Amino acid sequence: MNIGQAAKASGVTAKMIRYYETIGLITPADRTESNYRVYGTDDVHTLRFIKRARTLGFSMDETSALLGLWQDKSRASADVKRIATDHITELEHKITELQEMADTLKHLVHCCSGDDRPNCPILTQLAGADT
Amino acid sequence: MNIGQAAKASGVTAKMIRYYETIGLITPADRTESNYRVYGTDDVHTLRFIKRARTLGFSMDETSALLGLWQDKSRASADVKRIATDHITELEHKITELQEMADTLKHLVHCCSGDDRPNCPILTQLAGADT
């Protein structure tokens, strides 16, 4: 299978497959005589694994760790669970931050008449006034 | 006032003040004979405005637009309000995405025994199995 077919089969772009190879996330693919990368079904499974981890927001480092544990048949599930719970903590931290931004803005938007006059509490707040 | 003092007074690093100047977000500062940038209280107010907008998650483009409206005394508050509501929509979209990731992971973590045995539903899910 060529890189394009592996990309279609896995949902990872050819560009990213090459990138994953250069950073050592996946082992370098075998090559044909004409230097084309060759992939098998196992490789596609690995790429799908990576794709799912990324979709769940795991960083490349976390994904790499998860991949290693996946391939280590004698792993302890506690190690996997720790990575996942740490990631949940990160996600919830980000959610809280974004939620605070949104709440502040919603309050300001609620106070803004939004007409053709210049008076605007949103700008007043950004300017740092007490009002 | 030198750039370092302006940085302290505004909460924006000297590095970022220079960057904002190069991308045209702020007008180039006057210089002393020895080529040092000089800032006044108005400049510090502008930098604080930018800092607050960034803290609320506005992009540089949005911040630039807000800055322009702030400085335009004949603005319509509707223009400000539109930028803010659009940004709230973006924020809520991101929150939803992150929340979905966290929810999925929480479910998986709940199902994982997290001991020294290898069996792990988190990896099983990432591998794409039906279970």
Added chain:
DNA sequence: CTTGACCTTACCATGATGGGAAGCCTTAGC
């Protein structure tokens, strides 16, 4: 006059991805 703290510009790095160019290879149609 020296020392240390500050300023200047210029370049590199981040993280994960996309885009494009230049050149080689393969496959399908004629």
Added chain:
DNA sequence: GCTAAGGCTTCCCATCATGGTAAGGTCAAG
């Protein structure tokens, strides 16, 4: 067998906002 289209290769650049560092000029206090 020839040609055109499309796929593959590597290499370089861009994103977005920020931080770091290095080499060199400037200023103020002792």
